[in-house]
Amino acid sequence: MSILDINTIKEYLPHRYPFLLVDRVLEYNAGKSIIALKNLTVNEPFFNGHFPLRPVMPGVLQLEALAQTAGILYFLITDTKPDPQNNWFYFAGINDARFKRVVVPGDQLKLHVEVGKHKRDIWVFNAKATVDDELASCAELMIVRGGLK
Numbered sequence: 001m002s003i004l005d006i007n008t009i010k011e012y013l014p015h016r017y018p019f020l021l022v023d024r025v026l027e028y029n030a031g032k033s034i035i036a037l038k039n040l041t042v043n044e045p046f047f048n049g050h051f052p053l054r055p056v057m058p059g060v061l062q063l064e065a066l067a068q069t070a071g072i073l074y075f076l077i078t079d080t081k082p083d084p085q086n087n088w089f090y091f092a093g094i095n096d097a098r099f100k101r102v103v104v105p106g107d108q109l110k111l112h113v114e115v116g117k118h119k120r121d122i123w124v125f126n127a128k129a130t131v132d133d134e135l136a137s138c139a140e141l142m143i144v145r146g147g148l149k
Helices: 006-012 059-078
Strands: 024-029 033-039 088-099 108-119 122-131 134-146
Touching: 006 024, 006 059, 024 059, 033 059, 059 088, 059 108, 059 122, 059 134, 108 134
Parallel strands: none
Antiparallel strands: 024 033, 033 108, 088 134, 108 122, 122 134
């Protein structure tokens, strides 16, 4: 599959500024994995408060970026797009989260997500974020498909 740019990503994710945390999809291995990118600049809104004298990307936002990447993977695998009435996904769980490196302005956070398993509407993904091939964070993520009831 070709690279997905930000305009195509916005077709697959309901998130918008300042909470859209995926800038580009670099690779897609059909039905198996995805690699995406988040470019970090000093202008990211979270850097103003975390921390003003030493800006660091919060770990929880690294996990959110990975979960959004997992969401794109889910929609590509199922060949669907978000529809709040009957095809939406929610972050349902995190296991074994680890933070190994600080992420700072100027870094490119590479988001690697693989399908672990899925049963009905529950999907588990193995995810890791790297900067310059160095592990920044990793976790097992769970998302659940849902819609409005």
